[in-house]
Amino acid sequence: xxxxxxxxxxxxxxxxxxxxxxxxxxxxxxxxxxxxxxxxxxxxxxxxxxxxxxxxxxxxxxxxxxxxxxxxxxxxxxxxxxxxxxxxxxxxxxxxxxxxxxxxxxxxxxxxxxxxxxxxxxxxxxxxxxxxxxxxxxxxxxxxxxxxxxxxxxxxxxxxxxxxxxxxxxxxxxxxxxxxxxxxxxxxxxxxxxxxxxxxxxxxxxxxxxxxxxxxxxxxxxxxxxxxxxxxxxxxxxxxxxxxxxxxxxxxxxxxxxxxxxxxxxxxxxxxxxxxxxxxxxxxxxxxxxxxxxxxxxxxxxxxxxxxxxxxxxxxxxxxxxxxxxx
Amino acid sequence: xxxxxxxxxxxxxxxxxxxxxxxxxxxxxxxxxxxxxxxxxxxxxxxxxxxxxxxxxxxxxxxxxxxxxxxxxxxxxxxxxxxxxxxxxxxxxxxxxxxxxxxxxxxxxxxxxxxxxxxxxxxxxxxxxxxxxxxxxxxxxxxxxxxxxxxxxxxxxxxxxxxxxxxxxxxxxxxxxxxxxxxxxxxxxxxxxxxxxxxxxxxxxxxxxxxxxxxxxxxxxxxxxxxxxxxxxxxxxxxxxxxxxxxxxxxxxxxxxxxxxxxxxxxxxxxxxxxxxxxxxxxxxxxxxxxxxxxxxxxxxxxxxxxxxxxxxxxxxxxxxxxxxxxxxxxxxxxxxxx
Ligand SMILES: Cc1ncc(C[n+]2csc(CCOP(=O)(O)OP(=O)(O)O)c2C)c(N)n1
Ligand SMILES: [Mg+2]
Numbered sequence: 173x174x175x176x177x178x179x180x181x182x183x184x185x186x187x188x189x190x191x192x193x194x195x196x197x198x199x200x201x202x203x204x205x206x207x208x209x210x211x212x213x214x215x216x217x218x219x220x221x222x223x224x225x226x227x228x229x230x231x232x233x234x235x236x237x238x239x240x241x242x243x244x245x246x247x248x249x250x251x252x253x254x255x256x257x258x259x260x261x262x263x264x265x266x267x268x269x270x271x272x273x274x275x276x277x278x279x280x281x282x283x284x285x286x287x288x289x290x291x292x293x294x295x296x297x298x299x300x301x302x303x304x305x306x307x308x309x310x311x312x313x314x315x316x317x318x319x320x321x322x323x324x325x326x327x328x329x330x331x332x333x334x335x336x337x338x339x340x341x342x343x344x345x346x347x348x349x350x351x352x353x354x355x356x357x358x359x360x361x362x363x364x365x366x367x368x369x370x371x372x373x374x375x376x377x378x379x380x381x382x383x384x385x386x387x388x389x390x391x392x393x394x395x396x397x398x399x400x401x402x403x404x405x406x407x408x409x410x411x412x413x414x415x416x417x418x419x420x421x422x423x424x425x426x427x428x429x430x431x432x433x434x435x436x437x438x439x440x441x442x443x444x445x446x447x448x449x450x451x452x453x454x455x456x457x458x459x460x461x462x463x464x465x466x467x468x469x470x471x472x473x474x475x476x477x478x479x480x481x482x483x484x485x486x487x488x489x490x491x492x493x494x495x496x497x498x499x
Numbered sequence: 500x501x502x503x504x505x506x507x508x509x510x511x512x513x514x515x516x517x518x519x520x521x522x523x524x525x526x527x528x529x530x531x532x533x534x535x536x537x538x539x540x541x542x543x544x545x546x547x548x549x550x551x552x553x554x555x556x557x558x559x560x561x562x563x564x565x566x567x568x569x570x571x572x573x574x575x576x577x578x579x580x581x582x583x584x585x586x587x588x589x590x591x592x593x594x595x596x597x598x599x600x601x602x603x604x605x606x607x608x609x610x611x612x613x614x615x616x617x618x619x620x621x622x623x624x625x626x627x628x629x630x631x632x633x634x635x636x637x638x639x640x641x642x643x644x645x646x647x648x649x650x651x652x653x654x655x656x657x658x659x660x661x662x663x664x665x666x667x668x669x670x671x672x673x674x675x676x677x678x679x680x681x682x683x684x685x686x687x688x689x690x691x692x693x694x695x696x697x698x699x700x701x702x703x704x705x706x707x708x709x710x711x712x713x714x715x716x717x718x719x720x721x722x723x724x725x726x727x728x729x730x731x732x733x734x735x736x737x738x739x740x741x742x743x744x745x746x747x748x749x750x751x752x753x754x755x756x757x758x759x760x761x762x763x764x765x766x767x768x769x770x771x772x773x774x775x776x777x778x779x780x781x782x783x784x785x786x787x788x789x790x791x792x793x794x795x796x797x798x799x800x801x802x803x804x805x806x807x808x809x810x811x812x813x814x815x816x817x818x819x820x821x822x823x824x825x826x827x828x829x830x831x832x833x834x835x836x837x838x
Binding site for chain 2: 201202205206209227228229230231232233234257258260261296297298299300301469470471472474475476477478481482
């Protein structure tokens with residue numbers, strides 16, 4: 173086991189992917205010489221050369237379009253979008269082409285493209301740099317959407333995403349890039365938890381807290397704080413947002429009878445709405461309370477000095493947990 | 500005088516000594532505001548990022564001098580100089596950077612979105628290239644209304660590789676719109692030299708012929724040359740002759756953003772450009788036009804006093820009201836039910 177930051181764990185995972193398959197390429201703005209603005213690709217150009225780690229022009233639509241062309245010809249490009257808000261110029265390529273090509277070609281074309289997106293707020297970086305656009309992609313059939321929450325998952329999930337034959341939108345929790353965790357860099361990914369499975373991050377008995385990406389840490393902290401009130405909270409890290417692992421979700425809710433979903437993205441029409449509907453449909457007779465949601469407000473990302481009001485924190489999450497006991 | 504200046508003599512209004520002194524003072528205000536923003540950032544008082552335009556002053560001030568009050572300006576996240584050149588006060592700009600309630604946009608924009616519509620500053624945009632088609636639309640509105648106004652889009656060298664740049668040039672060209680595309684070529688797209696990711700030497704000017712547009716490469720550190728070039732292009736646009744691409748050559752004195760120390764830039768290159776500091780060039784022009792040293796010092800002192808007061812004002816300003824995060828969302832003014 174080695175202690176790595178989440179960003180370093182991604183770096184090690186990408187390094188493994190580059191080593192294991194000569195068809196893997198990395199492309200994006202400043203990913204080469206600089207190593208990416210969050211240094212996730214640090215040193216990779218030096219070690220794998222300019223033909224495999226490519227500093228591209230500023231052109232998100234062009235980057236993803238080019239990656240699709242490379243994938244059509246057998247490559248496995250990994251594109252870095254510098255910040256969440258810069259993916260929009262590429263949305264046409266992602267939604268209209270990347271997601272649909274397999275379907276359109278009757279399964280003859282695979283597009284193993286990974287789009288890495290640092291997401292979420294909490295670093296004082298205002299709009300375009302703090303957004304959580306995951307539902308744009310979960311709503312699009314044909315894309316896998318995943319979110320890692322800690323260093324160990326970052327290391328394995330990025331490798332699984334690169335070797336996956338579907339396009340993967342890979343969300344990285346940017347305010348957790350510097351969080352450290354234990355990673356077994358010698359372990360292969362074959363025995364790891366599959367990419368499309370959720371994970372019980374902390375067992376509990378009274379209420380299920382569903383979360384992903386940057387809020388996993390916040391939810392774990394909330395669960396520990398809730399112990400003081402005598403509440404036993406089970407925290408489930410969804411990991412895969414599309415497809416959703418309803419098996420793990422419903423097993424947990426059937427056990428606890430209560431469910432809260434937390435994400436940074438606005439509550440309105442967010443992933444929590446889909447999960448609440450599914451849990452209600454599938455666990456109706458086990459529920460002691462309606463499924464509650466905690467998330468961002470339905471506004472643009474707010475001024476930097478107000479972001480702590482916007483981002484779900486311990487207080488808001490614990491308040492929702494409490495409310496599930498009030499029915 | 501260069502051949503080009505001789506050719507164009509008479510087509511642009513000459514900038515007199517007094518006006519040049521005013522332009523110099525504006526550049527001093529911008530330079531000092533940027534320096535203040537840098538210091539405030541380093542002392543932790545700017546929450547969010549900053550992209551400073553120190554070094555680019557002559558582009559904003561020169562262009563502004565050649566434009567009319569009714570013209571529209573669209574800038575990028577590196578746009579403090581344009582906001583100030585168009586009339587925004589340093590205090591409201593610094594307050595915006597510091598996420599204060601008295602900021603130009605009540606802190607909802609931050610450093611990257613300085614906007615002052617009342618001064619024809621129709622915004623700063625942080626999605627690279629996004630505002631070029633918008634400037635085309637604004638120019639189209641001017642044409643439809645036959646208003647004689649021109650729209651100006653300022654953008655970086657890096658923006659010339661995104662589709663929006665090409666779409667905007669094409670649209671403006673086919674409709675012969677009164678729009679100026681002004682590239683602030685500072686040699687770098689963030690940390691990458693523009694030459695490494697662009698197949699032509701002049702990323703904006705060399706692309707213009709493909710859209711049948713005239714282009715000029717301009718010394719972007721000389722406020723007089725910028726003003727003259729913008730005046731020529733604006734006159735052409737107002738006369739119905741359509742868009743022009745201007746590529747101004749300049750250099751940023753700070754790193755790309757935040758605390759970037761810009762180590763990727765060769766020392767000789769930096770030295771060369773610092774010698775061509777737009778403020779020095781303006782001072783040289785003023786001195787050779789006979790303006791006494793004392794007048795230059797007085798202008799710089801006035802600028803320093805304005806910025807020092809602005810810093811204090813912005814520091815003392817209150818933070819935004821959390822309730823403000825919910826205002827101005829929908830036409831009916833509401834938002835609560837939608838959270
Ligand atoms: C669509 C988009 N992609 C990436 C970014 C991140 N980014 C911000 S500025 C920048 C470089 C822009 O360079 P240039 O156009 O030369 O302008 P300069 O910063 O030099 O003024 C990049 C890559 C962005 N803001 N928008
Ligand atoms: Mg540039």
